[in-house]
Structures are given as structure tokens and as C-alpha cells.
Amino acid sequence: MPDSAFSAGSAVPGSDAHLPDKRQVAASFSRAAASYDAVAELQREVGESLLARLPTALSPRRWVDLGCGTGYFSRALGQRFGDAEGLGVDIAEGMLRYAGARGGARYFIGGDAERLPLRTQSCDLLFSSLAIQWCADLPAVLGEARRVLREGGVFAFSSLCVGTLGELRASWQAVDGFTHVNRFRAFADYQAHCAASGLELLELASEDRVLHFPDLRSLTHELKALGAHNLNPGRPDGLTGRARVRALIDAYERFRQPQGLPATYRVVQAILRKPLSL
Template identity: 35%
Template sequence: MTTLLDKAKIKQSFGAAAARYDGVAQLQRAVGKDLLDFAGSVRLSGTILDLGCGTGFLTGELWSRQSETETIIALDLAYTMLQMTRCKLSPSIPDRNQRKLACLCADAESLPVADHSLDGLFSNLALQWCNSFEKVLYDFKRILKPGSPLVFSTFGADTLRELKSAWASVDAYSHVNEFHDPSEIRRLLEQAGFTDLKIASRLHLSHYESVHALMKELKQIGAHNVNSGRNRRFTTKAQMQGMIKAYEPYRVEGRIPASFEIIQVAARG
């Protein structure tokens, strides 16, 4: 059964996580730096949209690395994230010499952006929070100028596979959000009219002292389950203990692993 992501809960979750996000979002930073390197051969200039900017770490990196960028638009669903981006970057990105920082609070699935108005679009670990990946890609094609670059990273289907398996031993409810695999992403990009596709997938393995530590981090970065098809009942103590017990066989050298499949994409609109 197809389940929908609850956008109100996503917005609330990331908004609440904003103040402590920089301290716990090591995965996002590492993946974002890799994405910048991955996109090194892509010339980003003119007006660039950083979609799902969070607290603006990569927005600043994009600005400093792309000297020909005239305007960078930082977009996020959570207004508190944009507030932090503005406070963090405004001193280093003054509105002068025709180089500007703009902040836009909007949903990636309902972009208030004019047709063919962007020279490039960059997004790090944000698109997995969209209900219709297909719709989003068509909209990206709409707002990008012909031939302009699209660069993004997203989670793949193998993300949190250990956690999924552990929960599956407890009940049949969805406790972990579902993600696309590389072949699906390629098909949807081609269907939307993108060309010059470059897609790479790699597995990032993080380690934690306990399952509770993993769950805490997922919540702190706003990445816990926000599926409208999830179990509406409270998870009982017995269910949680059962999941933790099922996770324990994965433990190696005293720490439990969590897999994150990272898919990197570069294409032209």
C-alpha cells in the first residue's frame, strides 16, 4: 500500500530540530561535501536554488565555491531553518555587487518559482521527503533554463535496512520511510526530460552505542518516521524492547550499525 508523508509533521519536526541541527547533522554535512565534489565538473553560475537548505551550511559552501553565482536562493519547508540560514550567512553574503542571498519558505512539491528562471538547482538529502518524486522532477524541469544543471543527493532503498528488519520482527506497520532505488530515479529523470545523467550510489555506514542513540539522532535531525500510513497507536514498551532485541545481532565490536544508501545525481534540464 502506498502511504503518504505527513508534510505538517515534517515541517514541525525540522522546525523543532533547527536549533540543534548543526550539532548532530554529521551525515548531512558529509554527504553534502561529497555531493559538492561529485558536482565539481558541473558549472553552477547565475541564479542557483539550494532546495532543502536546512541551516545553510551547503548554501554557504555553494556561495564560496561558485564565484560566478549572482543569486543564491535558500529554500526550506521549515521557517526556523531559514532564519538560521539568514543569520549565519548574511554577514558573509552582503547584497552588493549584484550578488544576493534570498530565503524562500516553500514546499518542494509546490514551488513558487517562475518557468525557466533558474540557472541551476542543488539539493542535498531533501527530496526523499516528497510524496511524488515524479511530480517534483517535472517541476524542476519547468523552473530550470534549458540545459541547466540539476545536482542532488537522496537516500536509496537500502537506507536503514537494519532498522527495517528489526521492526519487521515486531509488527507489520511501517516504522521507516521508503526510498527509491537508482534505477527508478534514472527512469523518472528520463521521463521528465533530463539528459546527461550521472548517477552514483554508495553505502554509508554509521555506528552508534545503542539503538536508542540511533533513534535519538534520527529524531534530532528530523528524519524519524513521518509517514501518514504508520501505526497510529503508541509504540508499547514491549514492542520497542522487541525491536531492540532483534537489532542486537547486528552489533559489531560493541556498536550497532545503521546503513544509509546515498544516491548522487547530476543531470541537465
């Protein structure tokens, strides 16, 4: 294939002590492929907001939907950019199979954002919505973006930071000392790593988006259907006893609002551009 985007290297899953092992992430999201879209209203809203933030003059020859999941935004990018070649990249094989059956990108390939199987200076747009919060090495993600983008190319991403699911975290803290809620990096870390990335920072902001649920079971069911339930190292093994569940429900009820039980997502939105050579 002329001007191929693919490199010979393959992605290697990685992990650290604070974020989930990406093999577990891949397995969890693979299992959730069929149920994901039915409960992904927030994910669609966040991705659509990111799409709206793309520079209006952007006209890529090749775009990448990084962490493409079910391919919802691969299809949106395909519609927006017409004849441009599109690539969907994800670590979850189940998601890739699901997305590939629905189209939107020319290719759907397995790959890790920290070590992309893409050639240097082969793409004009990396679009990644609510995926890189699962990556332990943000500088590596940014370094890969700088490597694979052509000059003037754009890396647009949304992610999650500290403050996400704070109500659930605080409720569990009132019950026991285990890690029951996924950890996320601080917004200050996004600021520092983006500033040091060698990419031009066009926009970086955080905002709270709050969902409301009638009861705790509805929230935990949605997290499981998304594949985003507790994946952290240090999580308790085995089933949660009835007494602890009752205590958790009682603790979460303290946060109840007229609309229901709140679940806050602290969303990071970023637009970066690879500088032109002098």
C-alpha cells in the same frame, strides 16, 4: 528586482499514501532546526560529495539550494560561486529562520520542490542534498527543475532509496507489523523518472554509507534530533511499551558489528542538465 527569480505562485504541500504528509515533515524539521547541525555528520558528507560532483566549468548567475535546511550548503555554495545570486528554499519555516540568521544566500523563501515559487528559466543550478526523498511526486520535482533551469543549467541532487535504515526496519518487523521506519522509493524509480524527465542524465549512482552507534538509543536520539524519525502514515500511535522496546533492542543486537550497531543509508547521487535548444 530586475530578472527576478520569484513567481507569483505559492507552494502547496502534498502527500500520498506511502510518504509522509509534507506538513508533518515541515513541522518536524522546523522543531529540529536548533539540534540538526550537531548530529548531521552524514548529511554534510553526502552534500560535500554532491558538491564535488558538480561540473567544473559550471558558473551560475543564480543558484538555488533546494531543501536548504539550516543553510549549511547555502553558505558553501555562496563561497564557491562568489557574486552569483543565491536562493535558499525549504518547506520548514523553522529551518528558514535558522538559515536566514546565518546567511549564505541572498534570499531564503518557503517553497515546495514539487511546485517551486520560481520563474521559468530563472536559475542555472538547483542543488538539493537529502531533501527530495520527502517528495511523493518525483516526476513533478524533475519537471519543476526542467522548468526553472535555463538551458545548460544543472540539477544536482542526493536522496535516499530503499535499503536505508534496513537494519532498523528488519528489527521492527521482528517485533510487530506496524510502520516504524520512513519509507523510500526504489533506486529503479530514480532511474526511470530521471530517464523520462527530458533532462540530460550526466550521472546517477547509489552507494551505501554506514554509521555505527553504541546502542539503539543513540540511533533513535540522532533521528529525532535530525527531524527524521518516523513520519509515515500508518505509524503506531502512543508510546512504545517497555516489552516492545526490549524486543526491538534484542532484534537489533543481531546486527551488531565490532564498530557498533550499524545503520545503513543507501544514498542516491544524480547530476542532470537541461539540454540546449536545437
